[in-house]
Amino acid sequence: MKVKIANNAGFCFGVKRAMNMAWHELEERENGIYALGPLIHNKQAVSKYEDRGLKTVNELNDIPSNESVIIRSHGVGEDIYIQSKNKGINVIDTTCPFVKKIHSIAKEYSAKGYKIIVIGDKDHPEVIGINGWCNEDAIIIKTLDEIDQLNLDANEKYCLVSQTTINLDLYNSIVEKLSERLNDIVFKNTICSATKERQFSAKELSKEVDCMIVIGGKHSSNTQKLVNICRGIVPTFAVETKDELDINELKKFNIIGVTAGASTPDWIITEVINFIESI
Ligand code: F3S
Structure with a gap:
């Protein structure tokens, strides 16, 4: 069984940058940091960050003064910066450039x-x-x-x-x-060309393999889009982690392609690849 990985898979530049910045900040602080909205649409990644001290809230009002808040890669309106300043909340801005x-x-x-x-x-x-x-x-x-x-x-x-x-x-x-x-x-x-590049790579790889595995959150719309593209070409399995892979099904194929949505961290992709290679 051979595994091929799409040229563009997983985190885009902006999400990778934001996640690295957030992790770095969490490592610097004892008491954790707040995130305004879920940092990313990936349960496993969010729970890893929460274990390190990330606290997710939906409103700025839920954050006490003198604490720090992470602005996600999606960005926010100007009022959030103004309100944070007025409340004495330190902003860690990971908005994609x-x-x-x-x-x-x-x-x-x-x-x-x-x-x-x-x-x-x-x-x-x-x-x-x-x-x-x-x-x-x-x-x-x-x-x-x-x-x-x-x-x-x-x-x-x-x-x-x-x-x-x-x-x-x-x-x-x-x-x-x-x-x-x-x-x-x-x-x-x-x-931004990142989404299109990921879709193009998934399509090209689907033409070269016997089946595709698309890794990503069930509620991630860009992951679903990748699933649809691949499914139009080869049998495709959508999974969030390696634990959802069906070994008996995979054994039917010789060359397996792997891609991942924009909110799928590298470590989850690596786990899937290692698992397939161990079959
Ligand atoms: Fe990603 Fe920034 Fe483009 S978050 S999709 S690199 S706009």
Whole structure:
């Protein structure tokens, strides 16, 4: 039995950076640190960090003064920084630099009188964060058709940004439609290529192997997307850890491909690979 690993699998640059920063901070402190929202969508990783002293809360109000809070890679709105400062809470900012860039665009253009349009999911923490840098006043759209329902003013100034994980085809089609409707609009392509690269690697590897194993949280949407891509090509098993692997099923295949969602830590991927190689 041979194992092949996708070229791009597991943590992206921004998540790896954030997780390393959080771990480093936890090692420095005796009393632990708070995280505003789950650090990552991976049960095993969160519980490893909680054992080291991470305390997850949903509201800044749940954090006492003089404590420290980790801002996740998704980022947050400007008000969280202001409120933290006012409450004497120390901010450990692990926001991905690519997301930070969107925050500065939203702030800069909103200050110059542009109306910000965001392509993304209005309930996603990244989009909520972006909206928090332009007075919570952004127009948020998820599909091309939604443009028809918008009350746009052709004489106003607009600036378009996107959630980092959206599809480039969707972005391009929205740019085309808005260019026809508006006279003064600035387009900022803020898509991050990490998601696309991971999907491309999974697809390419699926063509070379007899089955795929996709490692990632059951509730992780990017992991599910990888599962769907692989399943369209070869038999695919979705697991959170090595314990969910079925040895008898795997023995039916000669070459096994492995990939992992963006929130799957390296140590879980390594455990799966070691387990398959030991069969
Ligand atoms: Fe950052 Fe891209 Fe990952 S925006 S958090 S590197 S998907």
